């Protein structure tokens with residue numbers, strides 16, 4: 001019988017209805033069985049986190065460093081096993097799975113170091129004889145809700161800073177991919193995290209997530225996922241005056257200018273649009289291409305897409321793994337039909353790929369003759385589908401790139417310093433990439449967008465302190 005992976009509440013493993021975690025490369029394969037938490041389990045987890053907060057927020061920085069650092073080292077040591085688990089539950093290729101696990105280890109290592117670098121400021125008051133200190137303090141119980149597309153990196157970049165700065169946590173991973181989340185909670189638990197400091201409540205958004213949003217005891221909520229759920233998080237948080245941080249959709253542009261190196265343009269856009277099966281909020285789904293290079297670029301990218309190997313995530317030669325589940329696959333194929341109906345030309349891909357094992361395989365799709373008003377250019381598809389928009393020059397390209405409700409990442413491929421510099425200053429996005437893909441970011445620098453993509457302080461790097469701490473200003477008279 002398959003072992004039930006339980007929820008962690010107040011330091012105890014707690015059972016519940018088990019649900020099968022299915023491999024999207026082979027739907028006959030059960031990756032593991034994971035307990036679904038109830039509403040009461042969630043309330044218990046919140047109460048445990050609240051009770052654990054006073055002691056953890058005053059814990060020594062050496063204790064926090066040690067737990068986070070040991071966690072990083074265990075993740076590195078188990079990279080092969082965890083990478084395979086990730087690829088089996090989410091469908092990313094093994095290379096991508098291993099890369100994401102490494103990134104999670106690096107994030108824990110980074111925040112282990114940050115625990116030792118906690119600092120404040122001390123300045124003279126405008127009043128003689130009075131000193132002013134500014135310190136960052138933990139906030140209390142932090143709620144963490146994560147999506148399915150980065151099963152280990154996103155939990156890591158929310159859990160590690162939350163714990164580093166002395167908060168306690170109630171963590172709900174995406175129901176589709178509980179495996180990697182369970183593994184990192186287990187690692188943190190075994191590496192000495194006191195009971196109640198980190199509570200895992202796997203289960204449905206409508207039950208577990210909603211119970212978290214409804215609780216006044218969660219004082220800060222961090223969320224990555226869809227725009228619709230992000231809005232619910234915002235509304236519920238405002239109701240109880242809780243701090244919140246949202247990372248949501250993208251409709252990221254990559255501009256290709258006439259002066260671009262064609263090889264760089266093809267590789268950058270192929271990776272941005274299709275790797276990780278296009279299931280990244282940083283993916284480029286709008287390729288904005290100037291007239292002089294348009295035809296050569298489309299021909300070369302079409303050839304590259306034809307040669308992309310779609311297959312089982314674990315197979316060595318696979319470049320594009322399966323779509324995560326039937327719901328996302330339907331969304332992708334619906335948008336392909338919408339694109340055709342809107343008059344864009346499907347030049348390659350878009351067909352389901354038949355394999356021996358039942359899985360959700362889709363050939364990456366490229367549209368040309370798209371306009372920026374079409375739904376395929378305005379709405380997040382979240383699959384391996386991109387549209388080429390032809391423009392006359394850089395000025396038009398920039399205007400089209402910025403004409404979107406989103407603003408997560410934006411890229412340009414050019415050999416011109418003038419255009420690269422202008423784009424870095426004028427792209428309406430939180431992250432700008434010159435001659436590198438829009439997706440696949442570093443772990444030690446700020447991550448996040450503008451406009452409809454994000455809300456609240458940035459994630460990752462030392463900027464994470466903005467969300468996971470609150471500032472106190474203290475005045476002391478010398479006496």
Ligand SMILES: NC(=O)C1=CN([C@@H]2O[C@H](COP(=O)(O)OP(=O)(O)OC[C@H]3O[C@@H](n4cnc5c(N)ncnc54)[C@H](OP(=O)(O)O)[C@@H]3O)[C@@H](O)[C@H]2O)C=CC1
Pocket residue numbers: 145146147148149172173174175176203204205206208209210213224225226227228229230232247248249250280281328331380381382
């Ligand atoms: N920006 C990004 O990185 C991501 C964007 N998306 C976009 O969202 C689309 C849909 O993906 P989907 O997984 O449904 O995204 P959701 O926004 O529904 O899921 C994200 C997280 O929110 C949880 N959630 C769902 N409903 C609630 C609720 N009422 N209260 C609290 N938490 C809730 C989910 O739980 P559960 O897993 O149980 O549903 C999951 O943990 C994708 O096609 C894509 O366009 C998706 C993932 C990541």
Ligand SMILES: O=C(O)CCC(=O)C(=O)O
Pocket residue numbers: 149150154224279280281282438439440441
């Ligand atoms: O591109 C990346 O490295 C991160 C993307 C991401 O966070 C997301 O898709 O949710």
